[in-house]
Amino acid sequence: MTPAISAFVLVGGVALLAALAMITTRNMVYSALFMVVVLIATAVLYLLYQAPLIALVQVTIYAGGIMVLVLFVIMLIGAETMSHTEALRWQRPLALGLGIVLAIETVSVARSTALNPPMTSLDPSFGSPASIGLLLFREYLVPFEAISLILLVAVVGAVLLTIRRTRAR
Amino acid sequence: MIPLEFPIVISGLLFALGVVGMMIRRNAIMMLMCVELMLNAANLLLVAFAHRMGDLDGQLVVFFVISVAAAEVAIGLSLIVTISRTKGSIDVDDLHELRD
Numbered sequence: 001m002t003p004a005i006s007a008f009v010l011v012g013g014v015a016l017l018a019a020l021a022m023i024t025t026r027n028m029v030y031s032a033l034f035m036v037v038v039l040i041a042t043a044v045l046y047l048l049y050q051a052p053l054i055a056l057v058q059v060t061i062y063a064g065g066i067m068v069l070v071l072f073v074i075m076l077i078g079a080e081t082m083s084h085t086e087a088l089r090w091q092r093p094l095a096l097g098l099g100i101v102l103a104i105e106t107v108s109v110a111r112s113t114a115l116n117p118p119m120t121s122l123d124p125s126f127g128s129p130a131s132i133g134l135l136l137f138r139e140y141l142v143p144f145e146a147i148s149l150i151l152l153v154a155v156v157g158a159v160l161l162t163i164r165r166t167r168a169r
Numbered sequence: 170m171i172p173l174e175f176p177i178v179i180s181g182l183l184f185a186l187g188v189v190g191m192m193i194r195r196n197a198i199m200m201l202m203c204v205e206l207m208l209n210a211a212n213l214l215l216v217a218f219a220h221r222m223g224d225l226d227g228q229l230v231v232f233f234v235i236s237v238a239a240a241e242v243a244i245g246l247s248l249i250v251t252i253s254r255t256k257g258s259i260d261v262d263d264l265h266e267l268r269d
Contacts, residue, residue, distance in 0.1 A: 008171050012179040019183055019206055023190030028198060035202050038183075042209050045179075048171065049220040054212075054231050061235055066205070066242045073246045074198060077253040095192035099185045106181025110174040119170065120223035127220075127228060135225050136232070147236045154240035161247040 008048055015041035032071050039063045050127040176217035183210035197249045197259040201242065208238050 015038050022034035039062045046055035125131055136144055187206035194200060212231045219227025253259045 099189035
């Protein structure tokens with residue numbers, strides 16, 4: 001077992017345990033914090049795969065921006081004190097059974113040999129911010145501009161949806 | 170070099186946990202976070218295959234997925250805030266105005 005493999009197994013196990021804790025914890029603030037653990041563990045896995053820029057984007061945008069927004073909303077609307085009634089009791093065992101089936105399916109796919117593309121040799125600059133930037137602005141310029149438009153619409157929409165309308169009369 | 174089975178198993182299990190969380194939690198914010206978990210699992214697989222194939226396009230796709238997820242969370246959370254203001258609850262089982 002090379003150090004990369006043992007690091008991958010260790011960090012991946014942390015991500016899986018944190019995800020399990022996230023979906024089972026009652027307190028929503030703890031859930032959000034476990035989600036941050038999952039996101040940071042995934043960022044470490046990205047680093048193992050020579051994706052430093054993606055790892056940093058993950059930490060700053062996901063763990064830094066999105067999860068702070070989620071935590072802010074949880075505390076703003078006092079979601080952790082809201083009452084909870086279970087309407088569909090049969091759904092929980094069904095979800096667990098189907099989840100186990102999905103997990104078994106995944107492992108069997110991973111064990112099949114059809115999914116095994118040939119190993120390619122990588123140059124050390126693979127995944128460097130410079131190479132990603134060149135590719136982004138040379139071949140992916142139109143999607144990049146579309147993303148900027150989507151983000152603009154999202155900002156305007158978020159403001160419009162949450163604005164308090166004063167009763168003009 | 171990490172064998173390809175490891176990221177497939179970990180990403181698949183993360184995705185399964187996201188699906189199970191989506192089904193067992195009725196809280197809108199929790200369901201939104203489970204969607205993020207599933208997107209995260211897909212991103213991990215994209216990065217792993219980009220590394221194996223020596224193709225940077227996979228990492229670019231992850232970049233775009235993260236950007237769209239940011240927009241999605243902003244809109245989703247503002248919808249949740251509006252719903253909690255009008256109904257006082259974000260339990261998705263309580264949102265059945267169209268049924269009654």
